């Protein structure tokens with residue numbers, strides 16, 4: 001792996017869907033290794049379209065995407081999909097095996113891992129999300145919050161360069177939401193998190209991006225962006241009623 005290169009570099013990425021809808025107008029973005037970054041923005045801003053370019057589900061109309069120095073291209077997709085761990089909003093899109101163990105082993109086994117190394121990957125990933133006790137259970141017997149944690153483990157088991165989460169806090173009760181935040185904070189991996197949950201972005205991510213109409217309209221400390229009422233209003237972002245952004249730390 002290239003040392004010293006950022007986790008993710010997106011340059012002048014533009015994309016129109018086949019029906020002609022222009023979803024991205026030229027996105028430039030660099031995320032350094034170890035950063036946790038929130039991707040905010042109203043419905044239709046282009047967040048999902050951008051994320052789908054990060055592991056080659058969509059490929060660039062114009063521009064480039066690089067993950068740890070490797071360009072996303074048809075001939076690099078296998079390695080790119082190992083490096084970019086995508087956690088979908090619905091864990092049931094990700095869990096389909098009879099047991100948690102088999103679901104978490106699926107990706108690394110596909111990479112050719114077997115035996116002790118495969119077991120280690122599965123154990124480590126489940127331990128990191130606090131779900132080792134459920135290793136032999138069927139995923140469909142778990143609660144939604146537990147399934148989301150297992151979905152995160154399926155991706156961690158690939159030892160990704162960057163973990164990309166789509167709405168990680170959606171449909172979680174307050175305790176599960178808090179527990180997942182603790183887990184995400186404890187991981188030593190680069191994180192990009194799409195969310196409409198602004199307090200969650202503030203809690204987890206030092207840096208946020210605001211996408212709007214296919215471009216990155218703002219990029220800065222989450223704290224500063226969320227304290228800017230005019231910026232939020234301009235991009236249809238709203239803090240929950242009564243939520244006050246705490247005074248700037250330090």
Ligand SMILES: Nc1ncnc2c1ncn2[C@@H]1O[C@H](COP(=O)(O)OP(=O)(O)OP(=O)(O)O)[C@@H](O)[C@H]1O
Pocket residue numbers: 017018019021022023041042043044045046047048049050
């Ligand atoms: N398959 C598609 N075909 C045509 N247009 C699409 C398609 N998917 C998305 N779009 C359009 O692309 C633009 C960006 O959509 P995208 O889903 O990336 O936004 P988003 O920021 O993820 O929104 P949300 O917060 O609702 O998930 C929108 O105008 C949307 O209507």
